[in-house]
Amino acid sequence: MLKYFFLFLSTTIQISAIGQDLIIKNINILTYENNFKPYLGHIEIDKGKITKVKEGHPKNEKAIKVIDGKNKYLIPGLIDSHNHINLVPGLSSEQEKKYPELVKNYRKQLPHSYLYHGFTTIVDLFTTDEDIIKSFKSNKKHPDLYTCGGAAAEYQGYPMIYFPESEKFKNVPNFINSHNRDEEEKHSPKNAIKGIIERNGIVVKTHYESGFSPNKKLPVPSEKNLKLLIKEAHKNNLPVLIHANSLESFQMAINVGADGFAHGLWRWQTKSENDKIPLAVKNVLDQVILNKMAYQPTTQVMKGLVSLFDSNYLNDPLLEKVIPKNLIQFYKSNDGKWFENEITSESNLADMEKVYNNGIQSLSYINKNNGFLIFGSDTPSAPIYSNPPGLNGYYEIQNWIKAGVSHKRLLEALTINNAKFLRLQNKIGSIQEGKIANLVLLNKNPLEEIEAYNDIDSIILHGEIHKREIFEMNNKS
């Protein structure tokens, strides 16, 4: 109660027939335009757009709502460029069918979980399921959602192989076929791009992944087809993001001229000595930096797996803010531990930790040498409960800081770099007149404290301001 009393004190509301929809005054503004140096100013918002950003006080306060942002920080709405909204963390596809109630509750909360953690734009890098997309957008308040319009993945390669025969064409309609001549024409890279555009994709996602056990020798796209795909994508002003995480796949992506990597380089395929990055890895990362390719570390892919071994993980108090209580209870049940039971028998914790640490070291190297970082959490990267929506982004943020990324470069990756990579910089990614008013109001300075990202006062979504609390999972009901 006391908390709300103070909130009330610091908020002034004025009603006016004319003027702007919203003014935030006395606010520390952090944005790309000012090289992320905070300055005290004000912002005016009307009809969902930023109409003015300026130092000092507003000339007048004619607005429906005026907020005093004293001691608070305003940053652009965060962008997470790697998500999979079709998957429910922790549920297998059989379990999704078996427990429709769990799925329903999760989907209802999903958009709010992202907003709760300040993500006002997310990109899905796989789904073509119109019902899933509609369900996400049917929530009155949801982050702006973009997709890749379906993956341009190799026929019967990763990830197409994981779908049952009856579902694979529906799930991967834009597949390319590099190894079967008869089919090649029909499923050419050109047709894949056509399909992506038809499905309103804003980025091309392709995969170079020969697989992991038990499917280790999966077909991958040919170099020729990857080049054709990229050429066709660029003709249509679409960036190409390639799923790669090994030396071999990174080298291929460099050779064919992809725009970015949907993962970090963590499969080193070579022994490291004295905890140093092996020369072969360094050489590849140097090319990534030299070619200014976008690097999306997705450290939570491996960290999420490692977290499954932490018996205390499910008691993280942040989890119940984004995941329905009955789903957390399911995670704690025997049935809910199916995935970890599978991987514990097949691999082991030390290996996963090693691979995670490789990823952190690669990120650290890219960062030190001024590589172009884009932020994506890969939520969820596997059907694991340790990649919860929104919160997984906050975990990812913390991993970057542990890797030595500066607070400024992190904020850059979360906002302007993602916007630039996705060709959305005219709409979002910074606090600039004319852009969509997607913003986050923080109680702390994110350039000083990483906890600022979990100390959000409000989220501004297309000009409408919402207290963070309204997006919290209501665990009492």
Ligand SMILES: [Zn+2]
């Ligand atoms: Zn992914």
